[in-house]
Amino acid sequence: MMYKMVEKYYPDWKITGEMMLTRASGAFNDDSLRRTHPIDVDVKDPETVAQIFDQISYGKGGMILRMIEKFAGFEEFRQGIHSYLTAFSYQNATGADLWKNVEKSSGKPISKVMEAWIKRPGYPYITVTKKGGKLHLEQGRFLLDGSVSEETWPIPLTVKRKGSEDSVLMETKRMDIDARNFLKLNGDESGFYRVLYDDSSYQDILGSMKDLSYLDRWGLVSDMFAFLVSGKLKFDRYVHYISFFNDETDNTVVQEISAQLQQLYLLDHRNRNLLDTAEKFYKAQLARLGSMKQGESVNDIILRGALSTRLAMIDAKFASETAKKFDSLESEIPDMRGAIALSAALHFGDVKKLADKLAKVRSDEDRVKIISAMGHLKGEDSYNFVMKLIDEGKIKKQDITSYFASLGVEPANRDLTFRFLPDVVYRMAKVFVGTATPGRLLYQVVQYVGLGRTKEMKELLNRISTPLIERGIAQGLESLAINENLLKNL
Numbered sequence: 001m002m003y004k005m006v007e008k009y010y011p012d013w014k015i016t017g018e019m020m021l022t023r024a025s026g027a028f029n030d031d032s033l034r035r036t037h038p039i040d041v042d043v044k045d046p047e048t049v050a051q052i053f054d055q056i057s058y059g060k061g062g063m064i065l066r067m068i069e070k071f072a073g074f075e076e077f078r079q080g081i082h083s084y085l086t087a088f089s090y091q092n093a094t095g096a097d098l099w100k101n102v103e104k105s106s107g108k109p110i111s112k113v114m115e116a117w118i119k120r121p122g123y124p125y126i127t128v129t130k131k132g133g134k135l136h137l138e139q140g141r142f143l144l145d146g147s148v149s150e151e152t153w154p155i156p157l158t159v160k161r162k163g164s165e166d167s168v169l170m171e172t173k174r175m176d177i178d179a180r181n182f183l184k185l186n187g188d189e190s191g192f193y194r195v196l197y198d199d200s201s202y203q204d205i206l207g208s209m210k211d212l213s214y215l216d217r218w219g220l221v222s223d224m225f226a227f228l229v230s231g232k233l234k235f236d237r238y239v240h241y242i243s244f245f246n247d248e249t250d251n252t253v254v255q256e257i258s259a260q261l262q263q264l265y266l267l268d269h270r271n272r273n274l275l276d277t278a279e280k281f282y283k284a285q286l287a288r289l290g291s292m293k294q295g296e297s298v299n300d301i302i303l304r305g306a307l308s309t310r311l312a313m314i315d316a317k318f319a320s321e322t323a324k325k326f327d328s329l330e331s332e333i334p335d336m337r338g339a340i341a342l343s344a345a346l347h348f349g350d351v352k353k354l355a356d357k358l359a360k361v362r363s364d365e366d367r368v369k370i371i372s373a374m375g376h377l378k379g380e381d382s383y384n385f386v387m388k389l390i391d392e393g394k395i396k397k398q399d400i401t402s403y404f405a406s407l408g409v410e411p412a413n414r415d416l417t418f419r420f421l422p423d424v425v426y427r428m429a430k431v432f433v434g435t436a437t438p439g440r441l442l443y444q445v446v447q448y449v450g451l452g453r454t455k456e457m458k459e460l461l462n463r464i465s466t467p468l469i470e471r472g473i474a475q476g477l478e479s480l481a482i483n484e485n486l487l488k489n490l
Contacts, residue, residue: 003015003018003062012297013299014251014299016215017251018252019062020215020218020252021218021252021256021259022059023055023058023062023063024059024063024189025059025222025256026055026059027055027056027058027059027063028194028222028226029055030056030059030475031122032122032143032226033143033479034145034478035474035475035478036122037056037121038119038120038121039060039118040119053436054436060123060192064114064117064118067117067191067192068102068113070156070158070167071108071113071167072102072105072106072108077102077105079105080098080104080105080106081098081102083101083105084097084098095114099111099114108169109154109169112154116153116154123141123142123153123194124141124152124153124155124194125139126170126185126193126194126196127195128195128197129198129201130201131176133179133180134177134178134179135177135178135182136176137174137175137176137177138173139152139153139155139170139174140152144479144482145478145482146230146232146485150173152171152172152173153193154169155170155191156191157170157185157186157191158187159177159182160183160184160185160186160188161180161181161183162181162183165187183205183211183212183216184216187213189215189216189218189219195219195223196227196233205220206220209244214252217245217250218250218256221253221256225238225260228489230482231485231486231489234489235489239277242257242277245257246284247284251299251300255303258278258281258306261281261282262310264278265314267451267483267486267490268487269411275314278310278314279311282310282311282314282315283311285303286304286308289303292304292333301335302335304335305333305335305336305337312342312343313342313346318343319342320347321343322339322340322343323340326340326341326343326344326348329357330361330362330363337369338369338373341369341373342376344357345373345377349378350377351377351382351385352385358371358389358394367396371400372402372403373406374403375404375405375406375413376406376410376412376413378412379416380416383413383416397431398431400431401428404424404445405445407424408444408446409445414448414449414451418453418460421449421464422460422464425442425469429468429469435468436468436469436471438468438469439468439470439471439473440472441472442472443475443476443479445476446461446473446476446477446480447476447480447482447483450477451483451484454477454480454481454484457477457480461473461477
């Protein structure tokens with residue numbers, strides 16, 4: 001609801017794009033693991049409560065409602081909610097009651113569709129193959145490990161064509177649709193599914209991007225990366241398709257591509273082809289944005305900071321230049337301060353310099369940026385220094401996650417993180433008692449720290465596992481296996 005209201009009153013902010021980058025991306029990723037859960041979960045104990053309020057509950061839940069609104073029709077969906085609220089005012093109600101009211105107002109099988117989407121884990125992907133004047137569609141469950149599943153869903157399809165849009169419910173494993181004037185499946189990314197096209201269809205779509213919305217373009221690049229990770233798309237084809245977006249001007253799409261390139265860098269930071277591709281993209285986009293201008297959109301300001309942070313990680317010269325602004329950090333543009341702090345950590349490599357600045361800044365946001373940058377300082381001496389700051393209360397307890405997350409993904413610190421992982425988990429568990437936060441940190445860092453030592457990582461995690469972090473461990477190990485397979489194809 002928050003995103004809908006902001007989109008209505010401030011359309012220039014493109015807040016739906018922010019929803020896609022955060023809520024939707026997180027839900028797509030987590031729900032493509034085998035260790036996932038349905039939206040509708042039977043809660044039996046406090047540990048379950050702590051672990052299920054995640055990207056599935058919030059991100060997938062919101063995306064499914066968005067899909068059903070599109071399927072039912074905006075006005076019909078609104079009428080269904082109104083009748084539901086009227087009928088059950090001051091009474092108890094269930095989710096099924098809501099679906100029945102939307103079904104009544106729209107005349108579409110909402111209840112059947114919703115039951116399939118909220119009671120089951122996972123989501124589908126659809127392959128699209130040209131066959132004469134038809135497009136052959138086939139669905140199956142999407143899993144990042146690349147395995148095949150024959151599951152099917154009732155999928156509300158939005159078929160975008162030149163000058164029109166069709167709505168079709170795909171209830172079978174396979175179906176054909178008319179190829180005439182076809183632009184793209186899943187118009188405006190209204191559905192919670194991915195689409196893999198054959199090469200001919202990709203070329204047609206990429207040649208018609210002027211007819212696609214920024215959400216359509218975001219969906220294309222998001223799906224391409226997912227198919228790269230799962231082994232359904234070769235790295236050279238991914239790079240080729242992404243090259244069509246080198247001149248992209250929409251912030252949501254640029255943020256998505258730059259995040260993908262950063263993730264690939266974290267997996268294979270010595271891959272020269274990958275580094276060149278990422279550096280070229282980041283520099284081209286920063287050149288397009290230029291320096292900050294009067295009246296510039298907030299989205300451009302945020303994007304410049306994100307691109308600068310990612311470029312600093314792979315370009316020592318850029319980091320050196322950016323680090324010169326560290327002494328005047330508080331007077332710099334707020335959205336550039338994360339990039340400046342990271343650049344200072346990478347260029348100076350001096351934990352005391354960052355600690356001195358940490359003691360002086362007044363903004364909690366600036367403190368978190370410096371703490372996060374400290375995770376990129378190399379070596380055990382820096383780690384021990386930061387632990388002392390934590391023990392002395394000079395780093396707030398709630399901010400330690402920012403340090404440990406950066407420490408775990410920094411290529412130079414992965415051996416260090418592996419050795420001290422039990423200490424990291426112990427410290428996290430002391431601070432975030434009874435929550436899933438330590439498990440979520442493990443999910444985030446294990447997939448990088450464990451690269452090249454899967455067996456040892458499993459043994460270590462088995463020794464420190466507890467019910468509250470068990471799910472995070474399982475997700476981290478599953479993601480580690482996925483990353484190991486991806487590395488073989490880069």
